[in-house]
Amino acid sequence: MRRLDNSEAGFEAAFERLIDRETPAQADVDARVAAIIADVRARGDAAVLEYTRELDRHPAREMAALEVPHTRLKAALDAMPGAQRAALEAAAERITQFAESQKLTDHSYADAHGNRLGQVVRPIERAGIYAPGGKAAYPSSVLMNALPARVAGVGQVVMVSPAPEGVVNDWVLAAAALAGVDRFFTVGGAQAVAALAWGTETIPGVDKIVGPGNAYVAAAKRQVFGRVGIESVAGPSEVLILADGTGDPDWAALDLFAQAEHDEDARALLVSPDAAHLDAVAAAVERLLPDQPRRAIIEASLARHGALIQVADMAEAVALSNRIAPEHLELAVDAPGELLDDIRHAGAVFMGHYSPEAFGDYCAGPNHVLPTGRTARFSSALGVYDFQKRLSIVEAGAPGAARLAPVAAELARGEGLHAHAASAEARGGRDRG
Amino acid sequence: MRRLDNSEAGFEAAFERLIDRETPAQADVDARVAAIIADVRARGDAAVLEYTRELDRHPAREMAALEVPHTRLKAALDAMPGAQRAALEAAAERITQFAESQKLTDHSYADAHGNRLGQVVRPIERAGIYAPGGKAAYPSSVLMNALPARVAGVGQVVMVSPAPEGVVNDWVLAAAALAGVDRFFTVGGAQAVAALAWGTETIPGVDKIVGPGNAYVAAAKRQVFGRVGIESVAGPSEVLILADGTGDPDWAALDLFAQAEHDEDARALLVSPDAAHLDAVAAAVERLLPDQPRRAIIEASLARHGALIQVADMAEAVALSNRIAPEHLELAVDAPGELLDDIRHAGAVFMGHYSPEAFGDYCAGPNHVLPTGRTARFSSALGVYDFQKRLSIVEAGAPGAARLAPVAAELARGEGLHAHAASAEARGGRDRG
Numbered sequence: 109m110r111r112l113d114n115s116e117a118g119f120e121a122a123f124e125r126l127i128d129r130e131t132p133a134q135a136d137v138d139a140r141v142a143a144i145i146a147d148v149r150a151r152g153d154a155a156v157l158e159y160t161r162e163l164d165r166h167p168a169r170e171m172a173a174l175e176v177p178h179t180r181l182k183a184a185l186d187a188m189p190g191a192q193r194a195a196l197e198a199a200a201e202r203i204t205q206f207a208e209s210q211k212l213t214d215h216s217y218a219d220a221h222g223n224r225l226g227q228v229v230r231p232i233e234r235a236g237i238y239a240p241g242g243k244a245a246y247p248s249s250v251l252m253n254a255l256p257a258r259v260a261g262v263g264q265v266v267m268v269s270p271a272p273e274g275v276v277n278d279w280v281l282a283a284a285a286l287a288g289v290d291r292f293f294t295v296g297g298a299q300a301v302a303a304l305a306w307g308t309e310t311i312p313g314v315d316k317i318v319g320p321g322n323a324y325v326a327a328a329k330r331q332v333f334g335r336v337g338i339e340s341v342a343g344p345s346e347v348l349i350l351a352d353g354t355g356d357p358d359w360a361a362l363d364l365f366a367q368a369e370h371d372e373d374a375r376a377l378l379v380s381p382d383a384a385h386l387d388a389v390a391a392a393v394e395r396l397l398p399d400q401p402r403r404a405i406i407e408a409s410l411a412r413h414g415a416l417i418q419v420a421d422m423a424e425a426v427a428l429s430n431r432i433a434p435e436h437l438e439l440a441v442d443a444p445g446e447l448l449d450d451i452r453h454a455g456a457v458f459m460g461h462y463s464p465e466a467f468g469d470y471c472a473g474p475n476h477v478l479p480t481g482r483t484a485r486f487s488s489a490l491g492v493y494d495f496q497k498r499l500s501i502v503e504a505g506a507p508g509a510a511r512l513a514p515v516a517a518e519l520a521r522g523e524g525l526h527a528h529a530a531s532a533e534a535r536g537g538r539d540r541g
Numbered sequence: 542m543r544r545l546d547n548s549e550a551g552f553e554a555a556f557e558r559l560i561d562r563e564t565p566a567q568a569d570v571d572a573r574v575a576a577i578i579a580d581v582r583a584r585g586d587a588a589v590l591e592y593t594r595e596l597d598r599h600p601a602r603e604m605a606a607l608e609v610p611h612t613r614l615k616a617a618l619d620a621m622p623g624a625q626r627a628a629l630e631a632a633a634e635r636i637t638q639f640a641e642s643q644k645l646t647d648h649s650y651a652d653a654h655g656n657r658l659g660q661v662v663r664p665i666e667r668a669g670i671y672a673p674g675g676k677a678a679y680p681s682s683v684l685m686n687a688l689p690a691r692v693a694g695v696g697q698v699v700m701v702s703p704a705p706e707g708v709v710n711d712w713v714l715a716a717a718a719l720a721g722v723d724r725f726f727t728v729g730g731a732q733a734v735a736a737l738a739w740g741t742e743t744i745p746g747v748d749k750i751v752g753p754g755n756a757y758v759a760a761a762k763r764q765v766f767g768r769v770g771i772e773s774v775a776g777p778s779e780v781l782i783l784a785d786g787t788g789d790p791d792w793a794a795l796d797l798f799a800q801a802e803h804d805e806d807a808r809a810l811l812v813s814p815d816a817a818h819l820d821a822v823a824a825a826v827e828r829l830l831p832d833q834p835r836r837a838i839i840e841a842s843l844a845r846h847g848a849l850i851q852v853a854d855m856a857e858a859v860a861l862s863n864r865i866a867p868e869h870l871e872l873a874v875d876a877p878g879e880l881l882d883d884i885r886h887a888g889a890v891f892m893g894h895y896s897p898e899a900f901g902d903y904c905a906g907p908n909h910v911l912p913t914g915r916t917a918r919f920s921s922a923l924g925v926y927d928f929q930k931r932l933s934i935v936e937a938g939a940p941g942a943a944r945l946a947p948v949a950a951e952l953a954r955g956e957g958l959h960a961h962a963a964s965a966e967a968r969g970g971r972d973r974g
Contacts, residue, residue, distance in 0.1 A: 195951035206658055209650055210931075217642055224892075225639055225906040230885050232919050246956050279955055315919040333766070334774055337919035341767055359967050365960035401959040444936070451932065452663050459657075459936035466965040467935055467942070470949040473658040474933035485748040486665050486770035488931040498643075498921040499884065500907035502900055503877070503892035509900070516903040518628035522712055523679050526834040527798035532899040534792050 109364075109393055110415040111386065114424055126377070126415055127432050127482075134323060141298040141327040148302035153309045159299040160270075166294065167274045171310045176281060176292040184281035193282070199471040200251050200286050206473030207259035207492040216501060223508035227498040231261035234312060235495055236304035236336075237289070238319035238329075239269040241296055245277035248469065252476045253319045253490065254287035260495035265289050266312055268304060270296020296321075301328035305336045318477070318490060339490050343481035344373035344413075347465055348434035350425045351389075352441040353382030355461050361392035363438060363464050368409035369402040375413035377432070379425045386416045426450045433484040436465045453484045509535040542797075542826055543848040544819065547857055559810070559848055560865050560915075567756060574731040574760040581735035586742045592732040593703075599727065600707045604743045609714060609725040617714035626715070632904040633684050633719050639906030640692035640925040649934060656941035660931040664694035667745060668928055669737035669769075670722070671752035671762075672702040674729055678710035681902065685909045686752045686923065687720035693928035698722050699745055701737060703729020729754075734761035738769045751910070751923060772923050776914035777806035777846075780898055781867035783858045784822075785874040786815030788894050794825035796871060796897050801842035802835040808846035810865070812858045819849045859883045866917040869898045886917045942968040 112122055147155045153171040160166045160174060168174050188196070216226020235257045239250050250267070257265050267284055269276070271294035284292050293311055295303060301321075307313025316337035317329060329338045347367035349360055360378055367376040380386050393410070400406055419425045426447055429437060433453035441447060444459035451457060455478030456468050469476045477490035504512060513536020520528035545555055580588045586604040593599045593607060601607050621629065649659020668690045672683050683700070690698050700717055702709070704727035717725050726744055728736060734754075740746025749770035750762060762771045780800040782793060793811055800809040813819050826843070833839055852858045859880055862870060866886035874880060877892040884890060888911030889901050902909045910923035937945060946969020953961035 191951055192955055195948045195955075198948045199952060202652070205652075209648065209658075210660065215642065219635070219638075219906075223905065225642075227643065227907070227922075228881065228890075233885065248952055248956065330766070333763070334916070337916070356967070359964070362960060362964040362967055366958070366964040369958055369960045402957075406960065448661065448934075452666065453930070454932050456933035456935060457661075459934060460938075462939055462942040462968050463935050463937045464964045464968055466949050466953060466961040467937060467945045467968075468933070469961060470952045470965075471945055472656065472935040472937070473652075474660075474935060478933070483767070483770070484930065484932075486930065489660075489933045491931070497886070497917065497919065498924070499887050499917075500889035500901070500911070500922045501881075501892060502889060502896050502905045502907060504896045504900060504905070505893075506895055509895040512900045512904055515628045515631045516899050518624055519632060519681055519903045520899060522625055522628075523681065524835075525799070525802055527795060527802045527839065528899040528902060531792070531795040531799040531897045532903075534789070534795055535895050535897055535900075 109390055109410055111390070111418070112415050113418040114428070115420065126413070134327065137323050137327050141324055141331060144298040145302040145328060145331055148299055148308065149306045156295055156299050156303050156308055156311065159297065160295050163297055164270050164272050166271060174294050175310070176276065176294060181281050181285035181289070181292060184278045185285040187278065188282050196247065196251070196283060196286055199248065200255060202471050202473040203251055203255045203475070204259060207256045211259065211492050212496045212498065219508065221508035221511045222505050223512065224501065224503040226501045228501055229496050229498055231263070232315045232495045232497065233262070234264045234266065234314040235262045236314035236317040237265065237267045238300060238317065238321050238325055239267055239280055240321060241270040241277060241280065241294070242272040245280050247279040247283035248476065249320065250280055250283035251287050254284070254289055256475065256490060256492040257495045258288050260492045262495050264291070264312065266304065266314055267292045268295050268300035270294065270300070298324045298328035301325060301332060305332035316495070318494065320477070339477065339494050340479060340483065340487060344375065345370050346375040346434055346480060347377070347436040347438060348429055348432055349378040349438040349440050350422070350429060350447065351378055351380040351382070351385055352422055353380055353385035354442045355440040357385065357388035357392040358396065359461065359464070360389045360440060361396050364393065364410065364414065365396070365400055365406050366464070366466050367436070368406040368414060369400070372405055372408040372412060374409045376410060377415050377417060379417040379419055379428055381419050381421045381425065383418055386418055390416060422447065429454070433482045435478045435480045435484065436468070438463070438465060455479045455484045455489055504535070513537070542823055542843055544823070544851070545848050546851040547861070548853065559846070567760065570756050570760050574757055574764060577731040578735040578761060578764055581732055581741065582739045589728055589732050589736050589741055589744065592730065593728050596730055596732070597703050597705050599704060607727050608743070609709065609727060614714050614718035614722070614725060617711045618718040620711065621715050629680065629684070629716060629719055632681065633688060635904050635906040636684055636688045636908070637692060640689045644692065644925050645929045645931065652941065654941035654944045655938050656945065657934065657936040659934045661934055662929050662931055664696070665748045665928045665930065666695070667697045667699060667747040668695045669747035669750040670698065670700045671733060671750065671754050671758055672700055672713055673754060674703040674710060674713065674727070675705040678713050680712040680716035681909065682753065683713055683716035684720050687717065687722055689908065689923060689925040690928045691721050693925045695928050697724070697745065699737065699747055700725045701728045701733035703727065703733070731757045731761035734758060734765060738765035749928070751927065753910070772910065772927050773912060773916065773920060777808065778803050779808040779867055779913060780810070780869040780871060781862055781865055782811040782871040782873050783855070783862060783880065784811055784813040784815070784818055785855055786813055786818035787875045788873040790818065790821035790825040791829065792894065792897070793822045793873060794829050797826065797843065797847065798829070798833055798839050799897070799899050800869070801839040801847060802833070805838060805841040805845065807842045809843060810848050810850060812850040812852055812861055814852050814854045814858065816851055819851055823849060855880065862887070866915045868911045868913045868917065869901070871896070871898060888912045888917045888922055937968070946970070
């Protein structure tokens with residue numbers, strides 16, 4: 109693996125190259141996606157069916173064949189082997205419990221004059237979830253996206269997932285059944301996002317679209333943003349491990365592999381002040397790599413985007429971490445609590461040697477949909493709050509209005525908005541009647 | 542004013558036309574903005590200065606002249622007339638108090654096996670705020686955007702605001718001083734958004750950009766989304782009044798005016814089951830309009846986008862409201878609490894006759910930056926939470942890890958991610974050492 113040292117000349121340039129995650133502009137993708145969206149908006153089902161037949165080589169001859177009925181979802185769940193089903197149910201239970209813990213609630217307070225101010229919380233009415241299909245089908249992703257929507261009280265959860273050649277992944281169907289998905293369509297790509305954003309004769313329009321997808325899906329989500337909400341535009345996945353040298357080098361190597369095996373764009377970094385630990389991790393990587401079933405992907409990913417980085421001390425490690433704002437941050441140290449206060453940006457923090465990212469990916473409870481590519485500087489994990497809205501509440505009575513009216517009127521006149529001033533003063537000067 | 546009746550043929554079509562808020566695609570604006578962003582990114586200060594001289598006809602000959610120093614902000618605040626300053630301070634205090642009430646906090650829980658799950662909250666490091674300048678300069682907007690950032694604990698608040706011909710609005714400067722803005726640049730348009738997103742030699746790059754602006758600003762925010770966070774892309778402002786007929790028709794007319802006076806794209810609607818009340822409001826509009834200083838704008842706005850709508854009962858009124866998902870919803874009724882439970886989508890709800898939107902625009906406390914154009918279906922008011930991030934926390938110990946490991950491994954193997962399984966199982970089988 110690439111080795112960098114924070115004290116050496118040239119580190120800054122090498123580090124910047126390593127953490128530069130900018131995706132080159134894809135004008136061709138954007139234009140193609142815009143055309144698909146316009147077409148689906150104009151022609152609805154007919155366009156969706158055509159694109160699905162053409163791009164996914166799906167044999168369906170009518171739109172109805174692109175919906176997977178509830179009975180089929182349920183059958184997939186019932187057909188799961190016992191151990192797998194138990195694991196899926198255990199994960200679902202923990203994800204649900206975490207979502208419950210972060211639910212937004214109504215709150216309000218009264219000011220000194222009896223005016224009540226606050227917020228009431230309402231769920232989004234309809235949510236659309238994009239689940240990747242085909243080669244990379246992730247039932248865990250179905251749970252992570254759908255369960256927070258269910259906990260929020262979303263009225264209808266609509267899932268779309270491509271089925272190349274018409275083949276669907278039974279685990280994805282089973283997870284959809286377990287997560288309480290209301291309708292499931294085997295439609296993918298920009299055409300699926302367009303259908304969810306605008307609605308067609310068959311596919312219900314939704315209010316927000318979440319879930320990961322390829323470059324076309326990402327471009328489509330960006331283009332329909334505003335018509336509907338989106339949670340984020342996801343980039344390649346990444347892990348940063350801060351190691352004080354007290355951890356097992358084999359565990360560190362496996363954690364780097366777990367990130368790198370996603371795809372060749374994934375990024376796995378480990379930072380430590382302990383040179384001997386870095387040597388040991390490098391040796392473990394060499395030793396354990398040949399046994400990895402996904403060795404080729406891991407090798408490519410580590411070669412392109414991986415690094416072992418030496419720093420002077422853990423404070424320097426934390427400083428680098430804050431510059432990276434990693435999606436996943438593992439604090440592979442004996443006393444993670446001592447570092448946490450200084451961690452400013454990260455999607456999820458895995459505390460101590462017994463908390464590998466893999467727990468968070470599947471079953472710890474917190475969501476695995478996390479901000480990538482430095483966006484943890486300003487955004488957070490997908491959560492139940494993504495499917496809830498806060499409605500502000502202003503409730504003044506006559507005595508309280510008498511206090512607010514002159515303030516509002518003064519400011520309104522200062523902005524030249526005279527009707528605002530008159531509207532406020534109407535409530536301020538006299539009792540009603 | 543236009544009068545519609547829900548029971549008449551043709552209502553649906555007329556209502557749909559009224560609430561269709563789609564902005565036509567502006568390919569020319571998008572292309573121009575993309576070019577400005579690329580130029581600012583490439584040439585930094587030099588490009589910002591050129592655009593500001595050209596587009597805003599600002600006389601500055603160097604970048605330093607585009608920064609307003611603290612002493613000048615403070616002087617503007619000190620120079621405010623007493624009544625105006627008192628109003629601004631009263632509003633600031635109430636906005637701050639409301640923001641404090643909605644601050645996100647850390648929370649966590651332990652599962653039955655001693656694993657700790659939760660979130661820690663961190664402020665965004667640097668926030669950029671766009672404040673419109675020139676003709677429409679709104680100090681209230683400065684407070685509403687900057688104070689939640691301050692309450693969140695944002696490290697640096699950077700404000701940009703155009704100063705056509707070099708002229709700045711003293712109230713805006715005063716509000717910036719009061720809100721604790723750290724740096725203030727008289728730069729506007731897409732060039733200001735680009736500078737905040739990418740940083741220049743003089744203007745610090747920020748993590749999130751909020752605040753209203755014209756079509757160029759909106760397009761620029763959309764284009765830099767992903768590089769930085771944005772709160773929303775704002776459209777024209779709107780109010781919907783649901784009236785049971787117990788209100789003063791003059792108050793209703795003034796509230797409609799207050800919305801309509803913003804600009805000719807603003808929308809003001811009133812819905813009631815009481816025909817006599819609708820007649821009385823129409824009469825009040827006629828009678829009070831001639832005295833309005835902004836009469837021309839109000840007339841144009843009401844003619845284009847205003848309506849008085851008759852419905853059968855208040856349930857129908859609420860149903861129409863939920864279809865509109867209004868930015869501002871006034872419940873001009875005697876018992877607003879009885880309606881609130883059925884309100885599903887709105888930016889802010891103003892409860893009862895003594896709670897006009899104008900209170901919320903200036904000083905009630907809740908933010909006046911609200912979702913427009915049906916986006917209240919999936920989004921909320923700007924708040925302190927827009928300047929905070931949640932970092933998920935997973936902290937397992939050896940006994941808890943032994944429970945999580947087999948679940949994660951089972952699911953990982955089902956997805957073909959073998960290194961994930963190995964990483965999990967490394968923690969599950971043995972104590973460390």
